[in-house]
Amino acid sequence: MLQLLTKSDYLLRETLLGLKRGGWMNWAAVSTVTVLLFLFGMSLQASWQLEGLLNQFGSQLEVSVYLDTGVQAADLQPLVASLPDVTSVTVISKEEAWAELLQELGASDLKNATDQLSGNPLVDELKVKARVSQAVPILAEQLRQLDGVDQVQYVDEAVQRITQLNQGLNWVSLGMTTLLSLTAIAVIMTTIRLIVLARRREIEVMQLVGATTTWIYLPFILQGLVLGVVGAVMAWGLIAGVQQFLGSLLAQQSEFVQFLTQQMQLTPREFILLPLSLLGLGCSVGLMGSLFAVRRFAVRGSKL
Amino acid sequence: MIEPMPASTERSPIPPFNRAADHSSVTSPGRTRSIGEVIIHLEQVSKVYDNGCRALIDVNLQIRHGDFLFVTGPSGSGKSTLLKLLYGEERPSQGEVTVNGVPLSQAHGNRLSMLRRQIGIVFQDYKLIPRRTVAENVAFVLWAQGFTRKEIHRRLQPTLRMVGLQDKANCFPEELSGGEQQRVSIARAVVGTPPILLADEPTGNLDPDNSWQVIKILRKLNTVGITVIVTTHDEHLVRMSNHAVVQIRDGRLVRIQP
Numbered sequence: 001m002l003q004l005l006t007k008s009d010y011l012l013r014e015t016l017l018g019l020k021r022g023g024w025m026n027w028a029a030v031s032t033v034t035v036l037l038f039l040f041g042m043s044l045q046a047s048w049q050l051e052g053l054l055n056q057f058g059s060q061l062e063v064s065v066y067l068d069t070g071v072q073a074a075d076l077q078p079l080v081a082s083l084p085d086v087t088s089v090t091v092i093s094k095e096e097a098w099a100e101l102l103q104e105l106g107a108s109d110l111k112n113a114t115d116q117l118s119g120n121p122l123v124d125e126l127k128v129k130a131r132v133s134q135a136v137p138i139l140a141e142q143l144r145q146l147d148g149v150d151q152v153q154y155v156d157e158a159v160q161r162i163t164q165l166n167q168g169l170n171w172v173s174l175g176m177t178t179l180l181s182l183t184a185i186a187v188i189m190t191t192i193r194l195i196v197l198a199r200r201r202e203i204e205v206m207q208l209v210g211a212t213t214t215w216i217y218l219p220f221i222l223q224g225l226v227l228g229v230v231g232a233v234m235a236w237g238l239i240a241g242v243q244q245f246l247g248s249l250l251a252q253q254s255e256f257v258q259f260l261t262q263q264m265q266l267t268p269r270e271f272i273l274l275p276l277s278l279l280g281l282g283c284s285v286g287l288m289g290s291l292f293a294v295r296r297f298a299v300r301g302s303k304l
Numbered sequence: 305m306i307e308p309m310p311a312s313t314e315r316s317p318i319p320p321f322n323r324a325a326d327h328s329s330v331t332s333p334g335r336t337r338s339i340g341e342v343i344i345h346l347e348q349v350s351k352v353y354d355n356g357c358r359a360l361i362d363v364n365l366q367i368r369h370g371d372f373l374f375v376t377g378p379s380g381s382g383k384s385t386l387l388k389l390l391y392g393e394e395r396p397s398q399g400e401v402t403v404n405g406v407p408l409s410q411a412h413g414n415r416l417s418m419l420r421r422q423i424g425i426v427f428q429d430y431k432l433i434p435r436r437t438v439a440e441n442v443a444f445v446l447w448a449q450g451f452t453r454k455e456i457h458r459r460l461q462p463t464l465r466m467v468g469l470q471d472k473a474n475c476f477p478e479e480l481s482g483g484e485q486q487r488v489s490i491a492r493a494v495v496g497t498p499p500i501l502l503a504d505e506p507t508g509n510l511d512p513d514n515s516w517q518v519i520k521i522l523r524k525l526n527t528v529g530i531t532v533i534v535t536t537h538d539e540h541l542v543r544m545s546n547h548a549v550v551q552i553r554d555g556r557l558v559r560i561q562p
Contacts, residue, residue, distance in 0.1 A: 209449065210448070213452065
């Protein structure tokens with residue numbers, strides 16, 4: 001316990017001293033990390049929001065089949081299930097659908113409403129699930145050809161385009177994150193290396209009086225970690241600021257726009273996941289940069 | 305001026321130089337040793353640098369615990385190389401160096417670090433850290449070796465008093481004279497209480513008065529049981545202090561003087 005305290009005492013002091021020596025180079029490193037994590041965080045958030053929006057349109061693999069009046073869904077079910085690329089078929093009878101619709105409309109008296117319309121106006125429905133989204137249009141055409149089928153509906157091509165766009169965006173942000181990560185690692189590496197060089201006399205003396213390699217270089221590793229963490233905190237602050245700004249902007253918009261963006265709110269899970277991802281990436285970038293920076297010196301040992 | 309003796313007189317049985325090495329004294333590092341036990345042992349050691357320069361040739365040397373030994377010789381004769389071999393900064397091209405029971409050929413990484421904690425080193429150019437005060441420079445060694453803050457506090461004042469710098473604890477190295485800086489470097493070398501003290505030309509940059517003061521401190525340390533090895537080219541200083549002497553000339557150990 002005492003040893004641990006001594007260690008943290010030394011490590012804290014040396015880390016802070018190193019950061020002080022780094023001066024403006026620290027800001028170069030921190031701002032690079034901040035930019036990296038800000039863009040990373042924003043694209044992560046955008047991708048989550050787009051996904052949320054897409055989920056609103058329902059499953060893209062589902063085809064709704066509305067049957068002619070009087071045709072029983074259960075009769076058609078085995079035939080539909082035997083079609084290629086079909087994974088499941090669910091029957092929704094017109095009675096179920098009617099009851100559900102009336103409930104949604106707030107009508108409580110089922111019988112009265114039915115009487116007024118002289119019978120249930122709805123038809124039986126089949127919900128058909130396809131294996132892959134590419135098979136959906138062909139499957140829909142096949143279903144339309146079947147006897148007793150009135151109408152076939154599936155998620156529009158436009159939604160599929162948005163999905164593709166989302167995937168494309170994910171690739172772009174992945175590429176961007178990788179590139180910026182490399183830049184951030186390089187900047188942190190240069191910063192730490194400059195600090196190591198500025199303190200090479202101290203390091204030389206430390207080696208001569210028997211300090212172990214870990215003991216000498218751990219403060220430098222911690223410096224890299226601190227740079228990463230500070231960058232992550234700043235990026236999170238920026239992202240939160242942008243969210244606030246957009247939120248206040250939205251409050252002045254029409255209700256329709258507000259309704260649309262409601263689905264784009266982050267879930268609580270995502271709300272926690274975002275800063276954690278930023279912190280994780282920030283830490284790894286900081287660690288990698290400082291490890292690369294001291295590796296060369298540490299491996300060369302006493303000959304600094 | 306004492307005439308150099310021929311190499312054949314090397315067999316004289318005067319300590320600290322004794323060829324009839326007793327290998328049974330080689331033990332684990334860090335063990336406390338009694339006075340007179342062999343603490344440093346060089347056996348048939350040669351050092352050839354990568355550029356072909358032959359710094360040491362076939363050196364045999366045995367130093368006992370509690371010895372005070374001068375290593376003299378002209379510049380470039382190999383004095384510094386000898387010390388570097390002792391603290392593992394350089395490796396011998398041939399032969400084996402054993403310090404405090406540890407063969408240096410087997411001391412790498414952390415083992416070498418641990419061995420270096422048994423050796424205090426004083427340099428001609430002091431190697432003080434410019435932006436740290438005298439106290440910080442001395443405490444630095446203890447921080448580097450993982451001592452607690454309390455222990456560092458406990459050791460600092462007595463060590464500074466021993467070299468007569470207790471009033472300059474908060475000065476920076478550039479505010480001190482050369483002699484004072486060298487005394488700081490001695491304080492730094494001994495604050496970890498190593499059994500061995502190596503001083504590489506400690507008086508090289510000092511006037512006679514300061515040089516003598518440094519030697520006096522080293523002698524004081526020797527009386528409390530620290531083995532001291534000093535390299536110098538100042539023959540006058542060596543004669544005045546009346547300690548054992550070996551001379552290195554062109555890489556060979558050529559003379560012993562009690």
